[in-house]
Amino acid sequence: MAYDYCIIGGGIVGLATARAILEKRPGASLVLLEKEKTLAKHQTGHNSGVIHSGIYYSPGSLKARLCRDGAHETKAFCREHDIYYHDCGKLIVATDSVEKDRMENLYQRSAENGVAVEKVGENELRDMEPYVSGIAALRVPGTAIVDYREVCNALAKNIISLGGEIKLEAEVLAIRECSSYVEVDAESDMISTRRLVVCPGLQADRLARLAGLNPDFRIVPFRGEYYRLSPRWTGKINHLIYPVPDPALPFLGIHLTNMVDGSTTVGPNAMLGMAREGYRKFSLNARDMSEYLLFSGFWKMMRKNFSSGVSEFCNSMAKSHYLKQCRKYCPDLSYDDLKPIEAGIRAQAVSRDGSLIHDFLFLDTERSVFVCNAPSPAATSALPIGKAIARRLFEREGESCKEKVAV
Numbered sequence: 001m002a003y004d005y006c007i008i009g010g011g012i013v014g015l016a017t018a019r020a021i022l023e024k025r026p027g028a029s030l031v032l033l034e035k036e037k038t039l040a041k042h043q044t045g046h047n048s049g050v051i052h053s054g055i056y057y058s059p060g061s062l063k064a065r066l067c068r069d070g071a072h073e074t075k076a077f078c079r080e081h082d083i084y085y086h087d088c089g090k091l092i093v094a095t096d097s098v099e100k101d102r103m104e105n106l107y108q109r110s111a112e113n114g115v116a117v118e119k120v121g122e123n124e125l126r127d128m129e130p131y132v133s134g135i136a137a138l139r140v141p142g143t144a145i146v147d148y149r150e151v152c153n154a155l156a157k158n159i160i161s162l163g164g165e166i167k168l169e170a171e172v173l174a175i176r177e178c179s180s181y182v183e184v185d186a187e188s189d190m191i192s193t194r195r196l197v198v199c200p201g202l203q204a205d206r207l208a209r210l211a212g213l214n215p216d217f218r219i220v221p222f223r224g225e226y227y228r229l230s231p232r233w234t235g236k237i238n239h240l241i242y243p244v245p246d247p248a249l250p251f252l253g254i255h256l257t258n259m260v261d262g263s264t265t266v267g268p269n270a271m272l273g274m275a276r277e278g279y280r281k282f283s284l285n286a287r288d289m290s291e292y293l294l295f296s297g298f299w300k301m302m303r304k305n306f307s308s309g310v311s312e313f314c315n316s317m318a319k320s321h322y323l324k325q326c327r328k329y330c331p332d333l334s335y336d337d338l339k340p341i342e343a344g345i346r347a348q349a350v351s352r353d354g355s356l357i358h359d360f361l362f363l364d365t366e367r368s369v370f371v372c373n374a375p376s377p378a379a380t381s382a383l384p385i386g387k388a389i390a391r392r393l394f395e396r397e398g399e400s401c402k403e404k405v406a407v
């Protein structure tokens with residue numbers, strides 16, 4: 001089968017990319033291949049459901065820009081498609097003077113990133129959130145919550161109405177790029193496409209290798225474990241409650257999140273995973289583990305982050321340790337309030353020198369774009385990420401204009 005465009009991956013990034021391409025190229029033939037029986041089965045369907053506003057990220061980084069734009073576009077998309085989202089706002093709570101100083105830096109950064117925030121004093125914080133304790137806070141009114149699976153379902157409908165095809169249970173097993181087309185082996189289908197976009201989340205390094213590339217990173221899975229708060233907490237927390245991040249490890253920090261179903265969760269931690277797609281507590285996949293254990297960058301990362309790794313391990317193994325962290329800013333929480341729910345697994349790209357790659361990362365070949373790293377807030381940022389990828393493809397098409405559909 002021959003197509004103009006083929007997208008691998010039915011998470012939010014793949015779906016947003018397919019939609020962006022079809023909106024700009026009406027009438028083009030496009031197929032999206034997803035290996036699972038349903039869309040959004042991995043990171044997109046196991047996240048906190050937050051529409052971030054983009055204050056944390058380095059000014060000028062892709063993350064900062066695409067997150068800010070993504071928050072606006074996601075909300076507009078939800079309004080257009082009748083998807084419920086709630087502008088609950090977020091409070092970043094400082095519990096001591098060190099955190100208060102860091103909060104000031106964050107305040108400056110939010111201004112540089114063009115995101116509106118308000119300073120909140122101790123008394124005001126108590127009025128806003130009687131069950132939260134802290135000495136000061138930043139309020140981010142633009143932060144919202146949504147169910148990203150619903151966003152994906154609407155994107156899928158959009159893609160089909162624009163003439164695209166979505167094939168489920170179509171695992172891509174081989175990719176061969178030639179000068180005028182790319183051949184994709186998806187189980188029973190052999191597909192030939194003019195342009196390929198690969199958005200495989202937790203399998204990013206493997207798909208790149210499948211195409212004959214030699215990426216300088218590996219995906220290391222990090223489990224994000226959550227608890228749901230007992231029903232006695234329903235309606236007691238008004239905002240999303242976040243700790244002030246440690247600038248050295250900005251992605252760490254267990255937060256209280258209201259979900260669109262009315263429940264409140266706490267999490268996620270960041271525990272080294274033993275399987276990329278195994279959601280049970282002790283899921284283990286020998287191939288997944290051996291791939292990172294044999295990667296020198298993994299050991300360098302472990303050495304650099306030893307103490308936070310131990311702390312996250314304790315968080316995972318002992319509920320009392322996890323509870324202690326939450327009680328720093330929500331002291332009334334009790335052991336019995338925390339009911340475990342299914343974890344999510346982050347695809348974290350780690351480079352050969354042991355650094356965690358924080359920004360979005362793309363790799364281009366003549367006819368393909370590989371999304372190598374799309375960590376949080378990629379769900380928030382997916383719509384502009386999709387447009388950015390479509391632009392990359394179209395610019396390339398401009399260079400080799402007047403191509404004919406291959407095969």
Ligand SMILES: Cc1cc2nc3c(=O)[nH]c(=O)nc-3n(C[C@H](O)[C@H](O)[C@H](O)COP(=O)(O)OP(=O)(O)OC[C@H]3O[C@@H](n4cnc5c(N)ncnc54)[C@H](O)[C@@H]3O)c2cc1C
Pocket residue numbers: 008009010011012013014033034035036039040041042043044045046047048049050051052170171172173199200201202203207223224268343344345346347374375376377378379380381
């Ligand atoms: C615990 C957790 C909490 C998070 N919280 C938030 C949040 O609140 N807000 C936010 O903005 N972001 C959040 N994120 C980040 C966000 O969820 C991800 O960045 C985003 O979902 C990535 O989307 P994706 O499409 O790249 O990957 P995925 O959703 O993982 O999708 C990749 C898809 O590719 C498919 N695939 C892989 N290999 C193949 C193959 N060979 N053939 C065919 N298909 C294949 C997979 O089956 C999968 O469906 C969170 C992530 C986690 C894990």
